[in-house]
Amino acid sequence: MDYTAGQTGMTRSSEGLDKRRKRLLFRSWHRGIREMDLVLGSFADANIAELTEDELLAYEALLEVPDPELFKWISGAQPVPPNHDTAMYRKVEAFRHSLQF
Secondary structure (H helix, E strand, C coil): CCCCHHHHCCCCCCCCCCHHHHHHHHHHHCCCCHHHHHHHHHHHHHHHHHCCHHHHHHHHHHHCCCHHHHHHHHHCCCCCCHHHCCHHHHHHHHHHHHCCC
C-alpha cells in the first residue's frame, strides 16, 4: 500500500520497492516518537532505494534500537555507544543534520 505525504509525512512512494524496502520505509515512518518518524522516515525516503545489502542489514539493526535511546543519540543528549556507532548510524546522523525542521 502506498501512503501520501498528507497521511504520514512520507514523500516517497513505496511503488517499485521490493517487500523488504517497503517494510523498512513503513517502519521508518511509524516509530512511535514523531521526531524519530521525521528523522528516520525522511532518511528512508531519500535513501532506501539505493542502500546496499550490507547497508540494509545495518539499517534494520538501527531500527531495532528503542526510540528513546536513539533519540538521545541523534539529539546529542547522550553519546552513541561504540557498538552502535556504525557507518549506517553516522549516515543517518549526517542526514539528520542536513534537515531543515
